[in-house]
Amino acid sequence: xxxxxxxxxxxxxxxxxxxxESLLAAIQHLLASFVGIITPTxxxxxxxxLETEIPYLxxxxxxxxxxxxxxxxxxxxxxxxxxxxxxxxxxxFLGAILSAGFLAKxxxxxxxxxxxxxxxxxxxxxxxxxxLSQILPRIKHVITPLVTGIIITSIGTSLIKVGMTDIAGxxxxxxxxxxxxxxxxxxxxxxxxVMNNVNNDWIRLSSIVIGLVAGILAALLISKLSIQDLxxxxxxxxxxxxxxxxxxELLVFIPLAFLFVISSVETTGxxxxxxIISRQPIKGSSYIQRIKKGxxxxxxSSLIAALLNSFPNTTFSQNTGVIQLTGIxxxxxxxxxxxxxxxxxxxxxxxxxxxxxxxxxxxxxxLVMFGTVAAAGIKILASLDLDRRKIMIIAVSLxxxxxxxMVPDALTQMPELIKNIFNSAPxxxxxxAIILSFALPERCSLDRLCK
Numbered sequence: 131x132x133x134x135x136x137x138x139x140x141x142x143x144x145x146x147x148x149x150x151e152s153l154l155a156a157i158q159h160l161l162a163s164f165v166g167i168i169t170p171t172x173x174x175x176x177x178x179x180l181e182t183e184i185p186y187l188x189x190x191x192x193x194x195x196x197x198x199x200x201x202x203x204x205x206x207x208x209x210x211x212x213x214x215x216x217x218x219x220x221x222x223f224l225g226a227i228l229s230a231g232f233l234a235k236x237x238x239x240x241x242x243x244x245x246x247x248x249x250x251x252x253x254x255x256x257x258x259x260x261x262l263s264q265i266l267p268r269i270k271h272v273i274t275p276l277v278t279g280i281i282i283t284s285i286g287t288s289l290i291k292v293g294m295t296d297i298a299g300x301x302x303x304x305x306x307x308x309x310x311x312x313x314x315x316x317x318x319x320x321x322x323x324v325m326n327n328v329n330n331d332w333i334r335l336s337s338i339v340i341g342l343v344a345g346i347l348a349a350l351l352i353s354k355l356s357i358q359d360l361x362x363x364x365x366x367x368x369x370x371x372x373x374x375x376x377x378x379e380l381l382v383f384i385p386l387a388f389l390f391v392i393s394s395v396e397t398t399g400x401x402x403x404x405x406i407i408s409r410q411p412i413k414g415s416s417y418i419q420r421i422k423k424g425x426x427x428x429x430x431s432s433l434i435a436a437l438l439n440s441f442p443n444t445t446f447s448q449n450t451g452v453i454q455l456t457g458i459x460x461x462x463x464x465x466x467x468x469x470x471x472x473x474x475x476x477x478x479x480x481x482x483x484x485x486x487x488x489x490x491x492x493x494x495x496x497l498v499m500f501g502t503v504a505a506a507g508i509k510i511l512a513s514l515d516l517d518r519r520k521i522m523i524i525a526v527s528l529x530x531x532x533x534x535x536m537v538p539d540a541l542t543q544m545p546e547l548i549k550n551i552f553n554s555a556p557x558x559x560x561x562x563a564i565i566l567s568f569a570l571p572e573r574c575s576l577d578r579l580c581k
Contacts, residue, residue, distance in 0.1 A: 140457035143213065143408050147460055155458045156466035159216055161336040162448050167195050167218040167471075168484055169496055170441060173292055174224070174248075175485075176300070178231040180241050185481030187245075189367030190440040191219050192480075196471030198431030198443045202424065203464025211424030211445075213404050214453060214464045217431045220444035221503060222285055222393050223252070223386060224292075225535070225554040227441060230382040233550070245439065246375035251383050253372075253436035258390040259429030263422050266394055272564060273395045276520055279510030281392050281560040284531040286504025288555035291535075293500050296493025303489065311490045314354060318345040318494025331455045335448070338495050345491030354488045362479030371437045381550040385557035390432075392560060393444050394425050400445045401425075407450055408459035447506075523566045531559025 141147045147155070171191045175184035198217030202210040227248055234244040297315030299306040321344045325337035333340065349355035401424040402412055411417045424445065431443040453459050474480055514520060534540060535555035541548065552558045 138457055139409060139459050141460045143410060143459050143461055145460045146462050147458060151458070152460070152463050152466045155452075155456050155460075155463045156470055158332065158335070158456060159214075159449050159452050159463070159467050160470055161339050162452050163195075163216050163218050163446050165338045165342060165495060166221075166446060166448070166499070167191055168481075169492075169499065170219040170221055170224055172484065172487075172492060173496065174227055174231065174441065176489075177228055177292070178235060178244055180244065181485070183241050183245065184485045185365075185478045186367055187440065188481030188484055189475045189478050190369065190438045191435070192471050192475030193367070193369060194431065194435035194438050194440040194443060194475075195219065196468040196473075196475060197434050198427070199464050199471065200468035201431060202427045202445070203461040203468065205423065205427075209423060209430050210427035211401050211404070211420050212461055213401065213408060213410075213420070213424070214449070214459060214461050215401060215404060215424060215427070215445045216449040216464070216467065217428070217443045218446045219435075219440065220393055220442050221289065221500075222396070222444065222556065223389050223442050225285070225288055225556060226382075226386040226389055227252075229550070229553050230379070230386070233379065233382055234377075242374045243377065246377040247379060247382075248441070249372065249374055249436050249439055250376050250378050251386050252432065252442050254378065254383065255386050255390050255442065256429050256433035256436060258387045259394050259432060260426060261429075262391060262394045263426035263429060266398065266421070266425060273391060274567065275510055276514060276523060277560060277563045277567065278392065278395050279507050279514070280524055280527045280531075280563045281507070281556050282396070282510065283504050283507030284528060284535075284555045284559035286500050286502070286507060287528075287532060288535045289500040290497065290504070293493050293497030296489040297497060298490075298493070300489035300493075310352065310354070314345065314348060314352070314488065315490035315494040315497070317348055318342070318491050319498060321345070322495065322498050335452060335455065338499065341498075342487065342491060342495050345494060346487060349488045349491055354490075355486070360483055360486065362482045365478040366476055367478040367481075369438050371439075373439050379550075381547050384547075384551050385554045388557050388560060389554075390429075390442070392556070393428065393442065396447075397425050397428050397445045400447045400450065403447065403450045404453070407453050519570050519572070523563055523570065526566060527559045527563040530562050531555040531557075534558050 168188050171187045175187055195218050202215035205212045230248050230251055231244045234247045295301055299311040318341045322337045322341035325340045326334050398421055401421055405412050435443050532555055534552055538553055
C-alpha cells in the first residue's frame with residue numbers, strides 16, 4: 131500500500147455532495163468499472179456456447195453489481211465496509227468457472243445444466259467468504275503476499291490466451307487469424323495505450339471504454355459490424371432466482387472455494403487502499419471491523435449474484451484511483467452508482483448490443499486487462515525481498531500452474547479429484563505456493579552460500 135497516496139479530498143467519507151456532483155462522480159466510477167463488470171460474463175458465455183443466455187446474464191451481472199455496491203456503501207444490517215467500494219464480477223474465478231462449465235458440457239449438458247452447476251457452486255462458495263470475513267486476520271500467515279502475488283500473476287497470464295484468441299477472431303471462427311482481425315484487435319490495443327498515456331486523468335481511467343468504442347467504430351467502417359447489428363429488443367430483464375436449477379459437484383467446488391479465500395485477501399488490500407485515500411484508519415479495532423464487514427459485504431454480494439444467476443463479485447481496485455482523482459470519497463456516491471447499475475441492468479437490450487461486439491475488438495480490450503492483472507501480481511512479487519527460497523517457490527508454483535493450463539491433457543490419467551482441483555492455473559499455483567511455503571525453511575544455509 132506504500133504506493134497509494136492520500137488525496138486532497140473535497141468531500142469526506144460521510145459528506146453528502148450535491149446531486150449533480152454526486153451524479154458526475156458516479157458516472158466516472160461507472161466508466162472505470164463497466165467493462166470489468168460485463169467482460170467475465172461475455173467470456174464465460176462465449177467460450178461455453180451460451181450465446182442465447184448472454185444478454186440476460188449481462189443484465190444480472192449489472193444488477194448484482196449495483197446491489198453489491200449499495201451494500202458496501204450503505205451498510206444495511208451492519209454488512210459492508212461503509213465506503214465507496216464498487217462491486218463487480220471477479221476475474222479471479224474465471225478459470226474455475228470455465229472448468230466447471232466444461233464438465234457439465236462434456237457430460238452432454240445444455241445451457242441450463244451448465245449454468246445450473248456453475249451458479250450452484252458460486253452460491254455455496256459465497257458462504258466460504260462470509261465465514262472468512264470473521265477469521266481472515268488469523269490466516270495471514272498462510273495467505274502471504276508471496277502466495278497472493280503468485281496467484282494473481284497466474285490468473286492474468288492464464289487468461290491472456292482468451293484475449294489473444296478473440297483478437298484472432300474467436301475460437302472456431304472461419305477467418306481465425308485473418309489480417310483484418312489482427313489489425314482490428316491491435317488497433318484497440320493501440321488506442322488503449324495512447325489513451326492511457328495522455329495527461330488527462332479522466333481519459334486515462336476511461337481508456338478501456340474509449341478503446342472499445344473506437345474499435346466498434348472501426349468495425350463499422352470496415353464492415354465487420356453493421357448498424358443493423360446494433361438494433362435491440364425492448365425486453366426488460368426480470369431477475370429469476372436460480373433460474374437454471376440447482377446442481378452441486380464437490381470435486382469442482384474445491385478449487386472454486388479456494389479462490390474465495392484469495393478474493394478475500396485481495397479485497398483486504400483494496401479496502402485498505404480505499405481507507406488511505408479516504409483518510410480512514412488503517413490500524414486498530416475500527417480498521418479490523420471495517421475489513422471484516424467489507425469482506426462480509428463481498429460474500430453477501432456474491433451470494434446475491436448467484437441467486438440472480440450471475441458470478442462472484444469482488445471489490446474493484448481501479449475505483450480507488452477515481453476517488454483520488456475526483457476528491458470525492460463520500461460513500462453516498464456509491465448509492466448513485468448502484469442505482470445507475472441496476473437501471474442499466476434492467477434493459478436486456480444493452481446485453482444484446484454488447485454481445486455483438488466483434489471478437490477482435492473485445493479481445494484487444496481483454497488482452498490489456500488480463501495483462502494488467504498479471505502485471506499487478508508481478509508488482510507484488512517484485513516488492514518482496516526475493517531470496518533463493520522465494521524464487522524457487524515462484525518458479526515451481528508458476529511452472530505447475532501455467533503448465534496444467536497450457537497442457538491440460540497432462541492430467542488425463544489422474545483421478546477425478548486431482549483433475550478437478552489442479553486443472554485451474556490459479557488453484558494449482560496457489561496450493562503449490564502454500565505447500566512449498568511450509569515445506570521450505572525460511573532460512574536456508576544454501577542462501578548464505580550463494581550470497
